Amino acid sequence: MSSKHQHDGKVNGARRGEQLLKKLREDSPEIYYAGERVKDVTTHPAFKNGVQSLAALYDLQWKQPDVMLYDSPASGKKVGRSFMIAKTHDELRSVSKMMKAWADASFGMMGRSPDYLNRAMTAYASGVDFLIQANPKVGKNARTYYEYLRENDLCLTHTLITPQANRAVNTAKQADPYLAARVKEETDAGIVIRGCRMLATLPAADEIMVFPSTLLKNQEEDAPYAFGLALPTNTKGLKFQCREAVDYGHSHYDHPLGSRFEEMDAVVIFDDVFVPWENVFLYRDVKSCNEAYARTGAIVNMSHQVVVKNIAKTEFLLGLTSLMAHTIGIETFQHIQEKIAEIWVNMETMKAFLRAAEADATLDEYGTMRPAWNPLDAARNLYPRLYPRMVEIIQQMGASGLVAMPTEADMNGPLSEEIQKYYQAARADAHERIPLFRLAWDAALSAFGSRQVLYERFFFGDPVRMAGALVANHDRTAYMDRVREFLARAKEEAAAEATKS
Ligand SMILES: Cc1cc2nc3c(=O)[nH]c(=O)nc-3n(C[C@H](O)[C@H](O)[C@H](O)COP(=O)(O)OP(=O)(O)OC[C@H]3O[C@@H](n4cnc5c(N)ncnc54)[C@H](O)[C@@H]3O)c2cc1C
Structure with missing residues (x-):
């Protein structure tokens, strides 16, 4: 359970591939594939090659430490550069250089190389004041959790989308209130989540971010679905139902990409998952949940x-x-x-x-x-x-x-x-x-x-709704004004012409 991991005080710094594989062998999440629970993702045919490629990314860190790593401001240990909170243009560019090295390793085919979500969690930590303002009790946890990830070089997956049952009505109006993952119980120690989230690429990650993404519309009704938290993927009650693998177990010769870069996608089931408060960052706050990605x-x-x-x-x-x-x-x-x-x-x-x-x-x-x-x-x-x-x-x-x-x-x-x-x-x-x-x-x-x-x-x-957000969020008044001015001028010119004739 996460609290144990988070507070055992161990600091490992940047990992090598073998450390990732060892942890997966010893601490495997509850992953289901083709009707069975996967015992060991490092040897299972549907996962092992993708996991090996993931491990190779961690090895790459130590092959190019100057590009890939930096000194932790807390422990002084070498940590992954994608955790850096950049303060200058040069630091920002150094992060993108590091990310390019990881992307090149799979020709960009591993969308879930760990830097993707490292950047998300790093932003949440840097913008922790927004979360604290929203909820002083839990908001600060984002910073502690980020430091835990950074110091131990853990790899995240994330899940945002509610199940694709009935898109014509909002989350709270589905046939079953527990279809989409929601808060079932609250105690002094934490919360219990029951329900499901649609997708998590890379279920064989160490940890999972469970954040809102679809715009929640109703303050009251949607509040039980409004949370941001993170957990170890092997937390009790957390289950990953996978799709069929696109790695068919053929050789690198026959399937040069599929035999290397299969990340796997899974539906995430929360079977009364207990989440300690220290793993919660946003709680029952529809407005802050809707704003968090942008504001942080x-x-x-x-x-x-x-x-x-x-x-x-x-x-x-x-x-x-x-x-x-x-x-x-x-x-x-x-x-x-x-x-x-x-x-x-x-x-x-x-x-x-x-x-x-x-x-x-x-x-x-x-x-x-x-x-x-x-x-x-x-x-x-x-x-x-x-x-x-x-x-x-x-x-x-x-x-x-x-x-x-x-x-x-x-x-x-x-x-x-x-x-x-x-x-x-x-x-x-x-x-x-x-x-x-x-x-x-x-x-x-x-x-x-x-x-x-x-x-x-x-x-x-969804590209359609992303375009909608783009139109809503980018002010186009200046461009409309320029057209208005032209039309007004044209009108004046036409009136002047009419007076002349
Ligand atoms: C390969 C893959 C990997 C992914 N990995 C992850 C992951 O790791 N973590 C994660 O959280 N998510 C992941 N996703 C999910 C991704 O975020 C969603 O696919 C995306 O947000 C669209 O949502 P949806 O799939 O539920 O589509 P739906 O919302 O069900 O849409 C289906 C269709 O209906 C239309 N539609 C639905 N509602 C509306 C509306 N209100 N207005 C207009 N049109 C509408 C859409 O345009 C689309 O054509 C992944 C998706 C894919 C395909």
């Missing part, structure tokens, strides 16, 4: 990480499509150039957003260097449209080459000589061409590739 800067800092990830992902797609074109000799066709150019423009657009967000960063009300929001908001609204289109480009360029593709077993099978001959390409022999096209297939056609498209469309929220 969490949304900005998460978006900052997302744009870095988008750059890594787009760079990968640019390299992939360029190499495909080069390999089969299609690079001279104009529509191929147009498509590659489209990806290049997308990449430069994301880089420009990042650069603008960092260059225009300012100290916020808590004295933290906060990236500029407008370019990040633009980026997070744009990429859900760009990514599916770039995957479509891979399909348009690869055509039958994406399915005319033998497996590793075929390479050594009875037709291996024929494969050598008939799978050659303009600038690659069969042994070079086939892995490249298998990679393109895994990015654009496989279950892994399709899930990535769905992820990019939705992981940050």
Whole structure:
């Protein structure tokens, strides 16, 4: 249970991969897959490769400590740089350099590399005054919890969305009041949560943030659903029901991405989960829950990480499509150039957003260097449209080459000589061409590739409602005024003309 972890006073500093794997072996969350409880995610076929990739990120920290780590202001130990509360532009850029190193390790395919939520929790800690103002009893806990995460380099998942039962009515109006996770009981020691949250990517994380995201509308009715808290994933009563894996257990040769970067998504069930007060940050406060992401800067800092990830992902797609074109000799066709150019423009657009967000960063009300929001908001609204289109480009360029593709077993099978001959390409022999096209297939056609498209469309929220929020939150009066002035001038000009004639 979290209180035990949080207060045993141990401080480990930045972890290595083996420490992550050991903890998962010893302290496994209650994860269900294909009708069974998973005993050990480090050996289970649906999880082990993704978990290994996660562990490799922690190893990477110690391979490039100057980039990835910094000295903890509390313990002096080396801790992960994505926990840094940046005070200067240089510090902020050093965080994005660190995040890029992690994103590059999976070509941006691990959306839940731990920096994503480290940035969220770091923002909550930096904006703790907002939480304290909302509720002095629990608000301060966000800071203590953040320090615990940072000093022990723990990895978070999070869950925000209520179950997709009836979207026509709000949370409190569902057929069962305990469909969506809600407060069932309150005691001197803490609260008890019962119900469900729709999704958590990376259920094999150490801890889970349970925060509100969907706008809660009714102060009274929605209050039992309005909370922000965090828990160890192995807390009693917390259950993760997983989807079918997109890692089919094939070799790296056959499924180069799916066999490495499967993060898994799970529905989170709260079976009367006890949460000690020290793990609660927001409580029964609809207004503060609706405002917390924005006011603490969490949304900005998460978006900052997302744009870095988008750059890594787009760079990968640019390299992939360029190499495909080069390999089969299609690079001279104009529509191929147009498509590659489209990806290049997308990449430069994301880089420009990042650069603008960092260059225009300012100290916020808590004295933290906060990236500029407008370019990040633009980026997070744009990429859900760009990514599916770039995957479509891979399909348009690869055509039958994406399915005319033998497996590793075929390479050594009875037709291996024929494969050598008939799978050659303009600038690659069969042994070079086939892995490249298998990679393109895994990015654009496989279950892994399709899930990535769905992820990019939705992981940050419903694009329709994000656009609604953008329109509501970005003042457009100056632009409307300019048009009004033009129309008024035109009217005056027309009147003057009329008087003349
Ligand atoms: C691969 C993947 C990973 C994810 N990982 C996480 C995670 O780790 N943690 C987490 O908390 N969440 C995660 N999510 C959930 C994500 O935040 C949601 O998918 C997103 O917010 C949309 O909500 P929904 O899926 O419930 O869609 P719904 O809200 O059910 O929407 C379904 C459809 O109905 C439309 N619709 C519904 N309500 C309205 C409305 N009021 N107005 C207009 N249109 C409406 C939507 O536009 C959409 O087309 C993940 C999602 C995916 C696909």
